[in-house]
Each structure stands twice: as C-alpha cells, then as structure tokens.
Amino acid sequence: MTNKSLAKRPEDTCVLVTGGAGFIGSHTCVELLAEGYRVIVLDDLSNSSKEAVRRVRRIAGAGGERCAFVEGSILDRDLLGRVFAENDVDAIIHFAGFKAVGESVEKPLEYYWNNVAGTLVLCDVARAHGVKNVVFSSSATVYGEPEFVPITEDCPKHAPTNPYGQTKSMLEQVLSDLYAGDGEWNVVLLRYFNPIGAHPSGLIGEDPKGIPNNLVPYVAQVAVGKLAAVGVFGDDYPTPDGTGVRDYIHVVDLARGHVAALRWMGGKVGTGEPRGLGSVAGEPAPDGTRRGVGIFNLGTGRGSSVLEVIAAFSRACGRELPYVIKPRRAGDIAVNYAACDKARDELGWVAEYDLDRMCEDSWRWQSMNPDGYAS
Ligand code: WQD
Numbered sequence: 528m529t530n531k532s533l534a535k536r537p538e539d540t541c542v543l544v545t546g547g548a549g550f551i552g553s554h555t556c557v558e559l560l561a562e563g564y565r566v567i568v569l570d571d572l573s574n575s576s577k578e579a580v581r582r583v584r585r586i587a588g589a590g591g592e593r594c595a596f597v598e599g600s601i602l603d604r605d606l607l608g609r610v611f612a613e614n615d616v617d618a619i620i621h622f623a624g625f626k627a628v629g630e631s632v633e634k635p636l637e638y639y640w641n642n643v644a645g646t647l648v649l650c651d652v653a654r655a656h657g658v659k660n661v662v663f664s665s666s667a668t669v670y671g672e673p674e675f676v677p678i679t680e681d682c683p684k685h686a687p688t689n690p691y692g693q694t695k696s697m698l699e700q701v702l703s704d705l706y707a708g709d710g711e712w713n714v715v716l717l718r719y720f721n722p723i724g725a726h727p728s729g730l731i732g733e734d735p736k737g738i739p740n741n742l743v744p745y746v747a748q749v750a751v752g753k754l755a756a757v758g759v760f761g762d763d764y765p766t767p768d769g770t771g772v773r774d775y776i777h778v779v780d781l782a783r784g785h786v787a788a789l790r791w792m793g794g795k796v797g798t799g800e801p802r803g804l805g806s807v808a809g810e811p812a813p814d815g816t817r818r819g820v821g822i823f824n825l826g827t828g829r830g831s832s833v834l835e836v837i838a839a840f841s842r843a844c845g846r847e848l849p850y851v852i853k854p855r856r857a858g859d860i861a862v863n864y865a866a867c868d869k870a871r872d873e874l875g876w877v878a879e880y881d882l883d884r885m886c887e888d889s890w891r892w893q894s895m896n897p898d899g900y901a902s
C-alpha cells in the first residue's frame with residue numbers, strides 16, 4: 528500500500544496541520560490533541576501568531592507535548608521534505624492559504640501562487656513520502672450563487688466571484704484528479720459555511736489583521752469599543768428582515784468535523800455508502816483505510832440574518848450594539864445555508880452549538896484579548 532494506513536488509534540497517528548496557527552487550524556489542533564493525535568503545525572505566520580500555538584498547548588495540558596511547531600511555507604519544498612523525513616506523518620489537514628476575498632481581487636498572483644502552487648508542492652512532497660491522506664479546508668464559496676438552499680453537496684458548483692474562491696474550487700478539482708489518477712489517494716473536501724465563535728476558554732479565537740472584512744469579528748470589535756458601529760450591508764434583500772442570511776457555525780464544531788473526517792478516512796465511522804454526486808469513493812484498502820474523495824458541507828443547517836447576529840452579540844456582551852444600514856456589498860448573495868445530512872450520516876458529525884453560544888464564546892475571546900494575540 529503506497530499510502531499510510533489510518534486504520535489505527537489516534538495515539539499512533541501523526542497529523543500535519545498546515546496553517547495550524549490560524550483561526551480554524553488552532554481550534555482543530557485543540558480537538559486533535561484532545562483525541563490523542565500527535566500534531567505537527569506548519570505555519571508561515573503570515574496571518575497568524577505563534578502565540579496561538581502556545582495557547583493551544585496550554586489548553587491541551589499534558590497533551591500539549593504532542594504538538595510540535597514548524598515555521599515555514601508550504602511552498603518551501605526543502606522544509607516540507609525535512610518535515611516528512613523527520614516525522615512519521617500519516618495524514619494532512621490542509622488549512623494553509625490566503626483567505627481574504629477582497630485582497631484576492633487585488634493580488635490574484637499571490638493568491639494563486641500561495642494557495643494553488645503551495646498545495647501542489649505539498650502534495651508532491653507528501654506523495655514522495657507515501658502520504659496520500661488529505662483533509663482539505665474548502666468553502667461554501669465554491670457553490671457561488673447557489674442554485675438552491677439549503678445547499679447539498681450535489682448542488683452544482685458555480686464560478687466563484689473572486690480569485691480566493693477560485694483557488695478553493697481549483698484545489699478541489701486538483702485533489703479529485705489526484706485520486707482519479709491514483710486510486711491510493713484518500714481525500715476529504717470540507718466545505719465550511721461561516722465559521723465564528725472561539726474556544727470557550729477565551730484563550731484562542733479569530734484575530735483578523737486590520738479592519739475585519741467578516742461580520743462577526745467586526746461586531747466583536749464594536750462590542751469591545753475598537754469600532755464605532757456595525758455597517759449592515761443592505762437591508763433590502765428578499766429575507767425576513769431584509770438583511771443577508773448565512774449559516775454560522777461554531778469554530779469548535781467545525782474543528783470536531785475535521786476529527787470526524789479523519790476517523791471516516793480510517794474507515795471507522797459512517798458505514799453509510801457515500802451518496803450523491805459529491806462523493807467519489809473507491810474500494811477501501813485491505814486495512815479499511817478509505818480511498819476516494821469524500822465531500823461534506825460543515826454547517827448547522829440554519830440561517831441567521833445580520834440583524835439576528837447583532838442581536839445575539841448584544842445579548843452576549845450585555846449592551847445594544849449600534850449599527851447603520853449601508854448599501855449592499857458587491858458580490859454578496861442574499862441567502863446561503865447548508866444541508867448537513869451527509870456529514871451526519873457518513874461522518875457521524877452534527878454541529879452542537881447555537882448562535883447565542885457562538886456569540887458568547889466570541890465575546891469572551893474578544894473581551895479577554897481586545898488586541899487579539901498582540902495583547
Ligand atoms: C456575512 C453577512 C454580509 C460584514 C465570507 C467569504 C467566504 C467565507 C466566509 C472563507 C453578509 C454581512 C458583513 C459587515 C455586513 N470565507 N456583513 N457587515 O461574505 O458570507 O463569507 O466568509 O472561506 O468565502 O465570502 O461572510 O461575514 O463577510 O458576511 O452586513 O461589516 O454579513 O453582507 O450578509 P460571507 P461575511
């Protein structure tokens with residue numbers, strides 16, 4: 528078998544987490560360590576902080592000893608070679624990538640180079656070391672303007688409206704083609720909806736650079752007094768209160784979805800056969816390690832409007848947060864939320880936390896760390 532086996536205990540499994548110092552990556556490392564995995568974080572710290580790794584270890588307690596950190600880029604072939612040569616990596620959870628929608632429009636070359644070329648280098652070096660188990664951090668953005676909601680994995684992909692989204696869609700195709708050309712590949716594409724919230728300890732959370740582009744980190748900075756008021760991008764959408772509706776998912780729920788994906792890849796759960804166009808699953812290896820491409824939406828299946836988010840965050844922080852209605856933001860869609868039956872049936876995973884809990888945890892992180900990791 529020219530792929531590492533995943534049919535073994537977490538305690539015997541080493542996971543390379545690229546971008547593991549980032550928002551979703553750091554929360555995923557916490558859950559991996561809690562399950563007993565050995566974790567190697569590779570991060571170039573271009574949009575994250577080494578402090579996040581220190582806090583992941585703090586949350587993990589004794590398990591923190593199983594978390595190693597390597598600073599560097601997925602584009603660095605020599606560094607990747609050393610990581611794989613010096614560690615018995617069994618699987619990769621691949622978060623590393625630039626992710627700012629607006630910035631990607633201004634800097635397409637940097638986005639395609641870092642996200643796409645970087646992933647090609649990563650897969651080439653991994654393959655050379657017999658590692659073909661990859662969980663990829665994808666996004667609901669690959670659906671573009673969805674043909675229907677709730678969105679299932681069979682919903683046709685539409686051309687994303689920005690280079691960032693294009694890199695996600697292209698990399699889904701690349702990873703699917705790796706399996707089409709070599710049946711040993713074991714790939715899971717996780718399509719995130721809107722990750723928000725923070726670890727309940729308040730030690731790790733979302734720490735965007737500059738003025739936040741996304742709603743909840745912006746609201747959090749209004750709540751902590753760093754920004755004056757929330758700008759609501761349009762209140763004339765065809766939605767109950769006129770503002771945009773999204774499927775917000777707690778980052779801890781999202782992180783646990785990655786652990787569930789690893790178990791699935793090892794053939795441990797989700798005996799249900801992959802359903803729909805979204806999955807291409809080959810015959811498992813003799814030891815049960817899966818082969819093929821599994822595609823899963825990770826969301827809650829519930830939509831919340833911008834005004835509902837502001838109201839929930841106001842409850843969490845104990846004061847009415849000010850907002851002003853502004854024109855629609857270019858490229859925004861009215862409604863976007865997931866159908867998550869497939870992740871429930873095959874991964875055995877369901878999001879647990881509601882919007883109030885997401886905002887409570889986000890508020891705790893923000894109020895304890897008003898300047899993010901810098902503070
Ligand atoms: C949510 C809602 C806005 C900011 C983005 C990326 C997507 C994914 C998740 C990575 C919308 C409204 C926002 C503000 C507002 N990222 N809004 N005022 O656009 O759904 O998705 O993040 O994969 O690729 O596109 O998230 O948080 O930016 O917006 O009114 O200051 O909040 O119009 O309705 P979005 P968002």
